[in-house]
Amino acid sequence: MYTNRMLLSCISFLSTLQVLAAQHIRPIDPCEAIAGKKWALPREVRACFTSFPLDLIIKENVIEVVNKTLAFHTSVNYQIKAPPPFEHDVHEDLHADLARMRESYYSSDFDFHLDVYRSFKRVNDGHCGVYNLCYDSLYVTYLPIPLVLLTGENGSQHVHIAPEAFQVASAEFGDEIEFWQQALPGDLKGKLASLSGATVHMINGEDPFVAVNSNALVTGGYQSFATRQNSFFATYYRGPDNWQYSMGNFAQLVHPLVDSVDLTIQLVGGVVNHTLTLPYRSRFGSASKNFTDSASYRANNCIATNSTNGYDAYASSVQQVFHTSPISLFQQQPAVSPEEARKQPMNVMLDGIPLSDISLPEHLQPALSPLEPSYSVAQFYLLNDNITGVLALGSFSAKNFTEFGLSLLSGLQKLTADGAKQLIVDVTNNGGGYICIAHWLHRIIVGPKDTTVPQAGLDTMTRASPLAQLIVKAIQDGGDPEDQLLYNPVQWTNASHLPFSAHSDWLKPHNVTINGREDAFSQRIGQECQPFRWNAPDNALFDPKRVAIVSNGRCGSSCSLFSITMSKEEGVTTVVVGGKNDIRQQYCGTVGGQSTGFSSIDTEIKTTKLKNHALAPPDFMTNSVQGITWRLGFGIDDPREPEEWQEHNADINFPLTAKTVNNPVAIWEHIVDKVFALSMPLFHVQGL
Numbered sequence: 141m142y143t144n145r146m147l148l149s150c151i152s153f154l155s156t157l158q159v160l161a162a163q164h165i166r167p168i169d170p171c172e173a174i175a176g177k178k179w180a181l182p183r184e185v186r187a188c189f190t191s192f193p194l195d196l197i198i199k200e201n202v203i204e205v206v207n208k209t210l211a212f213h214t215s216v217n218y219q220i221k222a223p224p225p226f227e228h229d230v231h232e233d234l235h236a237d238l239a240r241m242r243e244s245y246y247s248s249d250f251d252f253h254l255d256v257y258r259s260f261k262r263v264n265d266g267h268c269g270v271y272n273l274c275y276d277s278l279y280v281t282y283l284p285i286p287l288v289l290l291t292g293e294n295g296s297q298h299v300h301i302a303p304e305a306f307q308v309a310s311a312e313f314g315d316e317i318e319f320w321q322q323a324l325p326g327d328l329k330g331k332l333a334s335l336s337g338a339t340v341h342m343i344n345g346e347d348p349f350v351a352v353n354s355n356a357l358v359t360g361g362y363q364s365f366a367t368r369q370n371s372f373f374a375t376y377y378r379g380p381d382n383w384q385y386s387m388g389n390f391a392q393l394v395h396p397l398v399d400s401v402d403l404t405i406q407l408v409g410g411v412v413n414h415t416l417t418l419p420y421r422s423r424f425g426s427a428s429k430n431f432t433d434s435a436s437y438r439a440n441n442c443i444a445t446n447s448t449n450g451y452d453a454y455a456s457s458v459q460q461v462f463h464t465s466p467i468s469l470f471q472q473q474p475a476v477s478p479e480e481a482r483k484q485p486m487n488v489m490l491d492g493i494p495l496s497d498i499s500l501p502e503h504l505q506p507a508l509s510p511l512e513p514s515y516s517v518a519q520f521y522l523l524n525d526n527i528t529g530v531l532a533l534g535s536f537s538a539k540n541f542t543e544f545g546l547s548l549l550s551g552l553q554k555l556t557a558d559g560a561k562q563l564i565v566d567v568t569n570n571g572g573g574y575i576c577i578a579h580w581l582h583r584i585i586v587g588p589k590d591t592t593v594p595q596a597g598l599d600t601m602t603r604a605s606p607l608a609q610l611i612v613k614a615i616q617d618g619g620d621p622e623d624q625l626l627y628n629p630v631q632w633t634n635a636s637h638l639p640f641s642a643h644s645d646w647l648k649p650h651n652v653t654i655n656g657r658e659d660a661f662s663q664r665i666g667q668e669c670q671p672f673r674w675n676a677p678d679n680a681l682f683d684p685k686r687v688a689i690v691s692n693g694r695c696g697s698s699c700s701l702f703s704i705t706m707s708k709e710e711g712v713t714t715v716v717v718g719g720k721n722d723i724r725q726q727y728c729g730t731v732g733g734q735s736t737g738f739s740s741i742d743t744e745i746k747t748t749k750l751k752n753h754a755l756a757p758p759d760f761m762t763n764s765v766q767g768i769t770w771r772l773g774f775g776i777d778d779p780r781e782p783e784e785w786q787e788h789n790a791d792i793n794f795p796l797t798a799k800t801v802n803n804p805v806a807i808w809e810h811i812v813d814k815v816f817a818l819s820m821p822l823f824h825v826q827g828l
C-alpha cells in the first residue's frame with residue numbers, strides 16, 4: 141500500500157525529473173534566435189527554416205495546385221526535350237518531377253520547397269517557376285565582393301573581384317562591413333578595400349569557371365548557357381529612380397545554403413597569392429514580415445494571404461479591390477499600378493531575388509545629363525560625339541503606362557532634334573514588362589512598314605487545355621458581362637488582326653504532337669496593341685543600320701519581343717558585353733508571348749464558376765506564387781514554330797576591362813567605335 145505521503149513525494153520526484161528533463165532538452169526555438177535581427181549567419185537561418193517537418197497535407201496541396209496550373213503553361217511538353225539550339229539546356233519533365241516528389245521523403249518543409257523551386261528553375265524559363273515567400277529571399281545571403289569577368293589586352297579573360305566592390309558593399313551594408321573586415325586573415329584584416337579589382341585564381345580550390353558553370357546549372361531564367369554564366373557576375377541596370385547595381389549570383393543568394401567561400405586571389409599590383417575564407421551573411425529581406433518566434437514566423441510569412449489565390453470578379457464582396465499581387469515581388473520590373481497591371485498584357489521575368497535596389501556607385505553613373513523627356517527606367521543621353529543617342533531602358537514597365545509610352549517617343553524625337561544619327565539602346569538586365577511598350581518602341585524607331593503595322597510584335601498561341609476551353613464556353617454563355625477576363629474573346633484578335641466577336645469559340649483546340657505527346661493550342665492570335673494609345677510619327681526616327689541593342693544577354697520577355705523583332709526583321713546590331721569569349725552569346729532569352737501566374741488563372745476559374753471542376757487547381761494553402769507562360773510567340777525565321785526555341789546569336793561579344801566594367805558611358809563610347817565607326821555594311825549583313 142502506498143501512503144499519501146509516499147504518493148506525493150513520488151509525484152514531486154517525477155515532476156522534478158520532468159522539470160530537469162525539460163530544462164536539459166528544452167528545444168531552443170531556432171527562429172526565436174534570429175528574430176528581430178537584421179543580420180544572421182546562413183546556418184542560423186537554415187536552423188530556423190529546417191525546423192519545420194513537412195505536413196503531408198501541405199505537400200499534396202502544393203503538388204496539386206502546381207500540377208493543375210501547368211495545364212495553362214504553354215511550354216510543358218516543349219520543355220521535356222527542347223529542340224536545337226537548346227537541346228543541351230532544356231530537358232525537364234515537370235509532371236514527372238511532381239510525381240517523383242509525391243513519392244519522395246523530405247526531412248523538412250524547406251527541403252520540399254527547395255526541390256520544387258529547383259525543379260522548376262531547371263526549365264531555364266524565366267516565366268515558369270514556383271516561389272514561396274516563406275523561404276525565397278526571406279533572408280538574402282551576401283558576400284561583399286561581387287565578381288566580374290575582365291579581358292586583358294591580349295584577349296585573355298580572368299575573373300576579378302569587381303573594381304567597385306568595396307564602394308558598393310560599404311555603401312549598402314554600412315557598419316556591418318566590419319564583420320567582413322574582421323573575418324579577413326592576417327595582413328588583410330581590416331583591409332577589405334584592398335581586395336577590389338583582385339584577380340580570382342581559384343574559388344573553393346578550383347578554377348573559377350567551375351563555380352560559374354555550377355551556378356549556370358541552377359540559376360535558371362534563360363535557356364542559353366552563356367547567359368546563365370553571365371548571371372554569376374555583377375552588372376548595372378537602370379531602375380525607376382536611379383542607376384542600380386546587381387550583385388550577381390556569386391555575391392547574392394536567394395537561400396541561406398552556403399556558409400563561406402575559399403578564394404585564392406592576387407591583389408591589384410601584387411605578386412603573391414592570398415588564400416582566404418570569407419563567410420556569407422544573411423540579411424532579413426525588405427519584403428519579409430517581422431516575427432518573434434517560430435509560431436509568428438510561420439503565421440506571418442508562410443500561410444496563404446487574401447491575395448495568394450484568385451477571386452470571383454463578380455462576387456458581391458469583391459468591390460474591385462485591386463490587390464498588389466504577391467507575384468509582383470518576384471517580377472523583374474519596378475512596381476506598376478495594380479489597375480494597369482490587370483488591363484495591359486504583360487510579359488515579365490520572375491526570379492527568387494526581387495529586383496535589387498543597391499545603388500551603382502556615383503563615379504560609375506552617367507555624368508552626362510539625361511535629356512528632359514527621360515522618365516523612370518527610360519533615360520536619354522546624347523554622347524559627347526554629338527551624333528550618338530542612347531536610350532538606357534531598364535524595363536518595359538514603369539509606374540505610369542501612358543506617360544512611359546509618351547516619354548519614349550519624345551525622348552527619341554529630342555535625340556534626333558539634337559542631331560543624333562545613331563542610337564544605342566541599352567537593355568542590360570531588362571526583365572520585360574508591358575508587351576505594348578515593346579511593340580510601340582519597335583514601331584517608333586523604324587517607322588510604319590509591314591513589320592510594324594499592324595503587328596510590331598509576334599503572333600502568339602495559348603494552350604487549349606480542357607479547363608481553359610470550359611472557361612471560354614462559360615464566357616460565351618455570358619459569364620463575363622463586363623469583359624474582365626483573360627479568356628474573353630473580345631480581348632484578342634485572329635491571325636488577320638481582326639477582333640474576335642464576343643461569342644467566338646476562339647479556343648477550339650488545334651491538336652499537335654510535341655515530343656511525342658499530344659497537346660492542344662489555340663488558333664494563331666494576332667496583335668492587340670494597335671491602334672496605340674499614342675500617335676506614332678509617319679517616318680522612322682533612326683536607320684536600323686545605325687541602331688545597336690546592348691546588354692549582358694539578360695534581356696527577357698518583352699525585352700526579347702523588342703530585340704528579336706529589331707534584330708531579325710530590321711537588322712539592328714546586337715551586342716552582348718562581358719561574355720566569355722569561347723562561347724556563343726545570345727542577345728536575349730525567355731521569349732514567351734505573355735506571362736501570368738496561378739492567382740490570375742484562379743480568378744478566371746472562380747469567376748466562371750469552375751472551381752469545383754476536377755481539373756481546377758485548389759487554393760494554395762502556402763504563401764506561394766506560380767508563374768507561367770500563357771501565350772507563346774511564333775518565330776520569325778521559322779514562323780510555324782515558337783520563337784522561344786530559335787537562335788538569338790549576338791553579332792558582337794564586347795569584352796570588358798577594369799576601365800569599362802559597370803561604367804555605362806564608357807561602354808557606350810567604346811561600342812560606338814566598334815559598331816558605328818566601321819563603314820557600311822555592318823557585320824550582321826554579311827550573315828544574311
Ligand SMILES: *[C@@H]1O[C@H](CO)[C@@H](O)[C@H](O)[C@H]1NC(C)=O
Pocket residue numbers: 203204207208211235238239242
Ligand atoms: C498531373 O496532372 C496530370 C494531368 O495533366 C496527371 O496525369 C498527373 O497524374 C498529375 N500528376 C500529379 C503528380 O498529380
Ligand SMILES: *[C@@H]1O[C@H](CO)[C@@H](O)[C@H](O)[C@H]1NC(C)=O
Pocket residue numbers: 292294295296
Ligand atoms: C595574356 O597576358 C596575361 C597577363 O596579363 C598572361 O598571363 C597570359 O599568358 C597571356 N595570354 C596569352 C594568350 O598570351
Ligand SMILES: *[C@@H]1O[C@H](CO)[C@@H](O)[C@H](O)[C@H]1NC(C)=O
Pocket residue numbers: 341342404411412413
Ligand atoms: C597563384 O595561383 C594560381 C592558381 O593556382 C597560379 O597559377 C599562380 O602561379 C599563382 N601565383 C603566384 C604568384 O603564386
Ligand SMILES: *[C@@H]1O[C@H](CO)[C@@H](O)[C@H](O)[C@H]1NC(C)=O
Pocket residue numbers: 176430
Ligand atoms: C520590423 O522590425 C524592424 C526592426 O526591428 C522595424 O524597424 C520595423 O519597423 C518592423 N516592421 C513592422 C512592420 O513592424
Ligand SMILES: *[C@@H]1O[C@H](CO)[C@@H](O)[C@H](O)[C@H]1NC(C)=O
Pocket residue numbers: 446447461
Ligand atoms: C487583405 O489583407 C490585408 C493585410 O492583412 C488587409 O490590409 C486587406 O484589407 C485585406 N483585403 C481584403 C480584400 O480582405
Ligand SMILES: *[C@@H]1O[C@H](CO)[C@@H](O)[C@H](O)[C@H]1NC(C)=O
Pocket residue numbers: 524525526
Ligand atoms: C558637340 O556639341 C557641343 C555643343 O554644341 C560642342 O561644344 C562640342 O564641341 C561638340 N563636340 C563634337 C565632338 O563635335
Ligand SMILES: *[C@@H]1O[C@H](CO)[C@@H](O)[C@H](O)[C@H]1NC(C)=O
Pocket residue numbers: 477540541542543
Ligand atoms: C499617367 O500619366 C498621364 C499622362 O501624363 C496622366 O494623364 C495620368 O493621370 C497619369 N495616371 C496616373 C494614375 O497617375
Ligand SMILES: *[C@@H]1O[C@H](CO)[C@@H](O)[C@H](O)[C@H]1NC(C)=O
Pocket residue numbers: 634635636637638
Ligand atoms: C479573322 O476574322 C475575320 C472576320 O471574322 C475573317 O474574315 C478572317 O478570315 C479571319 N482571319 C483568320 C485568319 O481567321
Ligand SMILES: *[C@@H]1O[C@H](CO)[C@@H](O)[C@H](O)[C@H]1NC(C)=O
Pocket residue numbers: 649650651660
Ligand atoms: C483533338 O484531340 C481531342 C482529344 O484527343 C479530340 O477530342 C478532338 O476531336 C481532336 N480535334 C481535332 C480537330 O482533331
